[in-house]
Amino acid sequence: MPELVLPTTSVRASFLEAMDEFVAEGAERSQTAAWIDHNAPGWRDPQTFAAFVEAVRADALEESPRPEWHVPCTTLWWVDGGHYLGRLAIRHRLNDFLLDVGGHIGYDVRPTRRREGHATAMLRAALPWALELGIDPALVTCDDDNVGSVRVIEAAGGELEDVRGVKRRYWVPTTR
Template sequence: MPELVLPTTSVHESFLGAMDEFVAEGAENSQTAAWIEHNAPGWQDPAAFETFVEAVKADALLDNPRPDWHVPCTTLWWVDGEDYLGRIAIRHTLNDFLLDVGGHIGYDVRPTRRREGHATAMLRGALPWARDLGIDPALVTCDDDNVGSILVIEAASGVMEDVRGTKRRYWVPTGS
């Protein structure tokens, strides 16, 4: 049964396979694409992968060094045993860019595991985490033509506020 977990080295092999899928797909403009761009060559080495995992977890800490345009972010991985299925990021605050484009929550599912309900389950599972971070409601955005994400967000009771450029902006309640 898939579950949301903090990043872990136990999915190393599957994670590498998922990243290969994202590269083959031409992933861009996402947290996963940035990970690939900055870390991919070293991931083969278990020690380098462990360093990467610890850095992703540390990004949630308020005092962790980060570029000026980044905000603290809790990243959770959607895994089934040792199988990496996707990731979801909960950004603790919104800067101007996130308010317009990125939102509080962003997610992706590895290409070969899409259309199986994983994104819907991940978003629903992440909402209590967001609530515990003091986020309610959460801004979740998607491309205006991404029918799959539109359905995922609306299934989580997202209410569309507007479309800015090519991005739909939804507010999703996190409270119980």
């Protein structure tokens, strides 16, 4: 059964296959796309991949160095045994950009595993993590034309606040 876990080297082979899927799809404007831009193909080396995993995990720490426009972020991977299915990021607080466009929580599912309910399950599973970080409610955004994400967010209890440009902004309770 899939579960959210902290990034781990144990799913390296499947993670790399998933990244190849995102590249083939032409992934843009996501954390996954940024990872690919900054790390591939170097992370095919197991030691480089291990360093990448540690850096992603360290990004959750307040004291970790980061660009001034970034906030601490807990990244979780949606895995089923040794299979990487997707990733989810919980941003610990909102800056102006995140309040307008990015939100507290962002996610993506590997292309070959979409339309299987993973995004819905991932978002629901992330809400207790967000609550533990003191986030309630969580802002979750998606493109206005992304019908799949609209359904995912609304299934998690998201209430539409507004649409700003091409972004729909929802507030999702982290307590039930």
